[in-house]
Amino acid sequence: MSTFETVIGLEVHLQLSTKTKIFCSCANQYGCAPNTNVCPVCLGLPGTLPVLNHQALLFGIKVGLALNAEINSFIKFDRKNYYYPDLPKGYQISQFDFPVAKHGFLLIKSSGQEKRIGITRAHLEEDAGKLVHDNSGSCSLADFNRTGTPLIEIVTEPDLRSPQEAYDYLNTLKLTLQYLGVSDCDMEKGSLRCDANVSIRPIGQTSLGTKTELKNMNSFRAVKTALEYEVRRHEQVIASGGKVVQETLLWDDEKAQTRTMRSKEQAHDYRYFPDPDLVPFTIDYKIIDGVRAELPELPQAKFLRFLSQYGLSEYDANILVADGGMADFFEAALKEYPQAKKIANWLGGPVLMELNNRKAPLAELKISPKELVALIDKVEQGVISNLVGKEVLTFMLDEGKSADEIIKAKGLAQVSDDSALLVIIDEVIAQNPAVVEQIKSGKPNAAGFLVGQAMKKSGGRANPKKLNELITRRITGV
C-alpha cells in the first residue's frame, strides 16, 4: 500500500475568548442555562443589526501574525446563507474574499523532522447555536447561548502527509494559540473544533486525488484515528478498482468508522455576498503593528531560548514549553534561585505529576514560584530528603501552606542527629549480617542497601548522606 501518498488539509474552528460576543454585547460565556445568554441581536430577531466587536478583530489579527500570515487591512464581512434551526438569521456572518489573514505558515516537528505547513487563510465568523436532541426522538431543542461567539477558522494548505503529521500540527497549533491567550482551546467545551480533508494519490502524481471531508472528531486523537481509517478506506476503494466519491463524512468515535453526511450533489450553495449591515473599513497599519508589538514569545522561540540561555536539555525544554504557564513559572522561579536544571527537574517531575493528578493548570495550584524554590532549597540544604520533598509538595498544594510550615507542622525535617540515626543503623546491621560481610570484604557499594533499609525505618526522614557516612564508619571503622 505504500505506493500511495496521503494528502491532508485541516480546518480548525477556534472560539475567541473575548468578553462579549462578536456582534452584540452578550457575555461570551460557556455553561449558562439554555437561552439565558441571548439578546435580540444574537437571536436574529427581526430588525436587529450586528456591530463588530473590535476585540474579536484584534484577536484575529493576533492569530494571523502568530501564523506568519499577511493581514488584510481591508476588513469586510460576508453572509453565508443556509438554513438550520441553530442559525437564527438563516445566514452566518463570515469572511469570504477578504479573510483577516492569509498566506501564512506554521513550523511543526513530526517524526523528528521540522516541516512547514502552509496556512491558506484565517477568517473571522460567528458561531451558531446548539441543538439538543430529545431522547424520545420526538423533538429537538435549540439553545442559542453559543450563537454569536466569535470564531476564527484556520485553514491549512493540503501540506500534511500523514495522520501523525496532522496530529502534530494540531498540537503545535493549539500550543501556539494558547500562548496567544486568545482562547482556552478546550475541545471538550467545543472551543476548538477540527474538520479534515483527506485524499490519496499515487506517489509522484502532482494533481490531487478525490477528497472526502471528515467532521465530528472530538479530540486530536480522534482526528488521527479518523484519518487513518479514511486513508485505509480510500486505499481499499482504489485497490478494488473503485473510485473515491467526494462527500462529507461524519466520524463515529464509538464504532470507529465514518458514515456519509452529505454527497457532493447535496453540497450547499452558500450564496456568499457582502453583508450590507457591516460597512467594510480599513484598519490603520498602526493597529496591526500594535498587535505585533504585543505578541508574546511563541513556543518555538521559547524552546530555542531555553536551550541556549539556560543550557537545558531538549527534553526539559520541551516539557516546560509545552505549557506556557509552566515556562513562565520556570523563569519566575529562576529569578529566585538560579539553578535551571534543578527547577526544571522539579517542574517536569513532581509538579507535572501533581498537575496530572489534579487535572488542573499550574495557575490554579496553590503554589508560587517563590514557594516552590523554598521547597527545593529545603531539599538541597538537606533539611528534608528528595522523597519527603515530594510529599511536602503534595501537602503544600492541598493546604496552601509554605514548605517550612508543612515541615514543621508534620515533623518532616530530616533526622541528622547521630545518636538517633545510630539506633536505627544498629538495628539494620543486626538484621543484615550478610551485607555487612560484603562491605567488610571491600564492597562499599553494598552499603546502599543498608541505607535504604535504614531510610525505610526512619519513615524517609533520615538524612541519606549522613546514614551512608555513619553506616560505613560503624562497619569499617573508617
Add this chain to the structure above:
Amino acid sequence: MSPHQLTSHALLDLFKSRQITPAEAYADVVNRIKTIDPKVKAYVHMAQGEPDFNGAIPVPIAIKDNLCTKGEEITCASRILKGFRSPYDAGVIEKVKKSGGAILGIVNMDEFAFGSSCETSCYGPTFNPWDLKCVPGGSSGGSAAAVAADEAMWALGSDTGGSIRQPASFCGIVGLKPTYGRVSRYGLIAFASSLDQIGPLTKDVRDCALLMNIISGYDDRDSTSVNEPVPDYTKALVNDVRGLKIGIPKEAFVDGLDPEVRRAVEDALNLLKKLGAVIKEVSLPHTPYAVATYYIVATAEASSNLARFDGVRYGLRVQPKSVRKNALVDMYEETRSQGFGDEAKRRIMLGTYALSSGYYDAYYLRGQKVRTLIKNDLDEVFKDCDVIMTPTSPTVAFKVGEKLSDPLSMYLSDIYTIPANLAGIPAISVPCGFAKSGLPIGLQLMGKAFDEEMLLRVSYTYEQNTEWHLKKPNL
C-alpha cells in the same frame, strides 16, 4: 377646525397656548380613525395602552408595520410574522417616545415593503383617501393614507426604492427619504439593507423638518448609521430659492410619463424659476438602468434578509401532518409556502437566483457596478446643482387591482424614486397639483448626501408659494 385636521406644528402651538391638551388631541385623532378608517383601512391595529405624552412634542403618530415597537405585534403585513410581538423598540421608536410622541397604532404596508400599491398586505389593501377605488401607493401606503385622511398628525414609513415618496405623492402629502445613514435602521425589519431608510410622512414641509429633528442621528447599534451632527432642520425653512440651481434630468421626461403629471411638474419648475431659481438641464445617462439594477440588488439582499422567517423561533409555523422529505424541511417548506405572499415569493426567488453560484458575477456584482455608475452620474450633476427635480411617480394613483397581476408595470412606477436609494442620497416628494380626476400629483427633489436642509428649503419655498398642501380629500 378639529385638531386632527391640523398640521403637527399648528397642534403644538395649541398645546403651547393651552387651548388643548395632548390627551384631548390624541382622543380626537383616535375618534377620527374610528369614523374614517373603516373606509380607508390604513391601520392594521391600534396601539396597546395609553401614551404618557411625556416630552416636548406629544403629537399623535402612526407607525409602519415594519418598525419594531415594544409590545406591539409587528408583522410587515405578512402572515409569516403573525403573532410576533416585538420585545424591543427600534431606534426611531425610542426617539419618538422620548420626544413624547403618542403612538396611535400600526399602519398597513405592502408585504415586507414589496410593492408600490399597498395591495400585497396580508391584511388586504389600504385605499386612497382621494379616491377609495384607488391605491394609496406603497409600500408605506398605510402611513400616507393615514396622514392624508387626518387619521394621524404624521407617520413614519420606510423607503427602499420610493416607498415613502411614491405614496406621499399619491396621497398628496410630504414624504422624505433621508440620506442613507442619517436615521438608524436598528429595529426596521430589513427589506434591502443597503437601500432601506426610515423617514417622515407629513402634512407639510415644516412638519417634515420637525419629525426629522426627532428621528435623525447616529446610533451605535447600526453600523451603517453615520456619526454626522444633526442640524435643526426647521432652520432650513427659508422662503428663498434665489440663485439656487435646480437640475432637470432630460431622461426624466420619458414616454410613459402621464401628460398631466408632466404639466404639473413643469408648472412647478416655472414657479421656482420665477422665484429666482436657476434651472439647468442635466443628464443622468445611467438612470435608464436604475430599475433593473434595483431589482437585482434589492431582491438579492431581501432573499437573505427573509431567511430568518423559518418557523423555528417566532411567527407562523406550519408542520404538515404527513412526512414528505423530513420533518424539518417539511416544516420550512410549508411555513414559508403559507407564510409568504406571491410577491414575496417572487422576490425571494429572484434574489436567490441572482446570488447563486455561477450567476453572482453576472447579476449581483454587475448590479453593484451599475449602481456605482448611477451614483457617479448624480455626483457629477451635484457638482453644479443644488437639487435635482423630477416627478415622484410617472402617474397618479392607479385603481386597486389594476397592476397587481402585472409586476413589471408596477415596478416601473418607482422609476424616478429608485436612483436616490441606489446612490444613498436624500429625496423628498411634495404635492404639486391635481389631475383632472382629482388625484394628487407629487414632485421629487433629490439632494446631496446629508443635505436634507437644501431639500427642505426648496420644498418650503415652493409650498409657501402654492396651496396644494392645504387641500383635503372629501371623506
